[in-house]
Amino acid sequence: MPSLHCAVECRPFVFCLGTGKGMGLRILWPRTGRDHSVEEEEVGDAATCEFARGFDQVSDEQWRNCDAIVGVAPPSEYLDRLDKCRIVVKTAVGFDEVDLDGYGSRGIPVCNTPDYGTREVADHAIALMMTLVKSIAFHDEALRKEPVANWRPALNPYGRRLSACTFGVVGLGRIGTTAIRRAQAFDMDCVFYDPYQPNGVELALNLRRARSLEELMGQCDVVSIHTPLNDETRGLIGREALAAAKKGIIVINTARGPIIDIDALHDALKDDTVLAAGLDVLPDEPANMNAPLVAAWHRGEEWIKNRVIITPHSAFFTPESVRDIRAFSTRTALRYLQGGRLENCVNGEYLVNAR
Known part of the structure; x- marks a missing residue:
């Protein structure tokens, strides 16, 4: 394990770790917790790890001399300090709040970590469906009030025989497929809508394909949302x-709360167009x-x-998924720094003269 060193310019709660051959590379986690064991294990001697408990705890020297940033992407006001930073890796799937253009114009690729909680989120979607179609929450509350009566x-x-139902997915990416x-x-009976998937993917996965969102919505007993949030998908499930x-x-x-127009969903529930809804995400959180x-x-x-x-945006969370996101994001940064291998880049369209 790397040994603990105090950096000369570290402020309180900033820790630097790393020994041996990788001391020329510096990876910064600007907002992290107290346990760094996963990151240390992944980095080994390949780089110096620097951890801070918040953006305001990072020194100007660290901003200017880090080779990579992992974790929460720093807001736009920090971009001009990133003199040497070659990559930013976000420990999450979503990146709708990141200034992709700002990073890209400075030659800094931004990457996400899309594969850490795939099974957990898919499991949660199915769990929400099962809770509703089997009236689990209904019975639990009723029995708590009157266990005998x-x-x-x-x-x-809300009971349904699942084998008699059609399950639809909007967005057939990793999580939607799972x-x-x-x-x-x-x-x-399974059907999906995703205009960005190539023809034939439905044959490979033994699925039916809807060619429009309206076609999908019109045939589904259950529809599960699995698209990223962007200008095209904001309010996609609307009136x-x-x-x-x-x-x-x-x-x-x-997926993401703003994909559904929550006021339109309210009205559709009120007029019984929608029987029920399971929401792990909301437009505003909390x-x-x-x-x-x-x-x-x-x-x-x-x-x-x-x-x-x-549920409180908790679909992704298990101890295993949290370890994976920390490990996978660290590997993404190291692979680029050491060999130029760029994975999961989300700002390629804005990237100019990558560092």
Whole structure:
């Protein structure tokens, strides 16, 4: 294991680690926790690791002389300090808040870490679906109130035989593919909409393909959202898409909150176009209690009770996935610094004269 050293210019809570042949390279984690064991193990002697507990705890010298940044991408006001930085690796899948153009114009590739929680998020999407279609939350709450009087085995207000249902995915990337494979295991009829997938992918995966979002929404009993958030997908599941939906559809979102117009979803639940929704993500996080859907859910209004399940953007989390994201992001930085291998770059269209 690398030994602990104090850097000359470190401020409080900034730690530098690393020994041996890699001391010429410096990797900075500007906002991290107390445990650095995973990062140290991945780096070994290949570089010096520098850890800070916040952007304001990083010295000017460290900003100017780091070769890579891993973790939360520094905001735009820090960009002009990155004199030597050759790569930024974000320890997350999403990158909608990152100044991709700003980094790219300075020759700094920005990479995400898309493969750390694929199974966890897909599992969560299926778990939300199962909780709703088997009325698990409904029965749990009812039995807690009246364990004897509410012992009603034959009551399942949202019950579906899964093998008689159509499961649709919007966005057939890593997570969408993993989720739809799980749905196939329940013998569900599976269909996807993704205009960016090449022709024939449906044959390779034994799926049906919808050629428009409206076509998908009109046939699904359950639709699960798995697209990135960008200008094209913001508000994608809005009034138009919901108006085209099969009556009684269940909507699952484990991607990004703003992909769904939450006010339109509220109205579609209210008029029973949407039977239920499982949301791990919201447009505002933590939840905006003034949003009509969130307010009605929080108050337990009769019309929405047990029809909406909200979890706190926790789909990705297991101890294994957290270790993976730390390890995978570190490897991405090292591979580029040591051999020029660029993986998972998300600002290629803006990248000018990569460092």
